[in-house]
Amino acid sequence: MSRPPLAYEKVLDAFEALLIDEGPRGATMDAAARAAGVSKGGLLYHFASKDALAAGIVERLRTLVDADVELMAASPEGPVAYFLRSSIMQNDPIDRAILATSRLAQDGSTSASEALRDVRNKWADALRPHTKDAASLDLVMLVSDGLYFNNALDGGSIPGPVPRGAALDALIALVEGAIRR
Amino acid sequence: MSRPPLAYEKVLDAFEALLIDEGPRGATMDAAARAAGVSKGGLLYHFASKDALAAGIVERLRTLVDADVELMAASPEGPVAYFLRSSIMQNDPIDRAILATSRLAQDGSTSASEALRDVRNKWADALRPHTKDAASLDLVMLVSDGLYFNNALDGGSIPGPVPRGAALDALIALVEGAIRR
DNA sequence: GTCTATATACAGATAGAC
């Protein structure tokens, strides 16, 4: 895990931003190279194919989620509130990685779909001890999925305005009341 | 609203199926023509552009949802249970129309995104009188979004196994207990 | 109303110079 060359991360950041802002259609290798300030050939030195580019995003997601599960388990307000609160888009690295990976999955990448399923399972495993039964865990996971879905569909603005601030607090209280062991 | 020519609906069905099964990338005009059993030129007589094809899907969705909101309001088990139950993919016309429209939105179609936002608002308006406050309505809408999200991401199998049967009944009971006015 | 043939554009990927 020695430090990768600067251009590597720069290209990956650019590709991620394109996936989020323009969707799979706009996230071309050409556009990624341009946005990263390198030539197409330069990009292809680091990522030999578009699949390699996608694999870079997926790997980044897995790394970030592993760290987040640790943070969640140690959260003072409890894992469920932490999880739901962090399900609304804050544009931090993990949100961006999930969004970008979702776009890859939408575009037909099976490794992206697998990664999303895997990280969802990781979160579910960490939350299970804090819910009273299977339905309660389903409820928490589905509300989280719903929050992400509303962010993912069109950069955060479409279709639904996601609850924030006091509305989010009320939602979390409602869920916690329903599922407390 | 006179009956459209047969080929029109046939092409639209084929395009919808391709969006669902292959994703936006596979839903090309060429593939739609082939699947519908017409030539590319034949398709282009009915749909002059890919945007026209997308508009056909969106219009179909709006029509189906208008009818569904009526059905929901008159449902014997209550609108909330009806709504959540119908949020899991049953492969009926309305599910297929939503899935296909979601794929169009993912591909960058703003009219598809608008349609999804509009129909979500229509459902929310119909459900609001049956929830005790804004957080309760958020809860119902987000669980529904979550159910759809899990269906939409990869044809139903990825990422999460959606609760069905008894698990779905338990989930609905949990939600109804939390939100009852 | 449906077809064939073709124009245009762009994406992914290769070759090889510097």
Next chain:
DNA sequence: GTCTATCTGTATATAGAC
């Protein structure tokens, strides 16, 4: 390690015959 130039495939769309 980064570049330019180029090949190949395929998608959207047009033109015009039948």
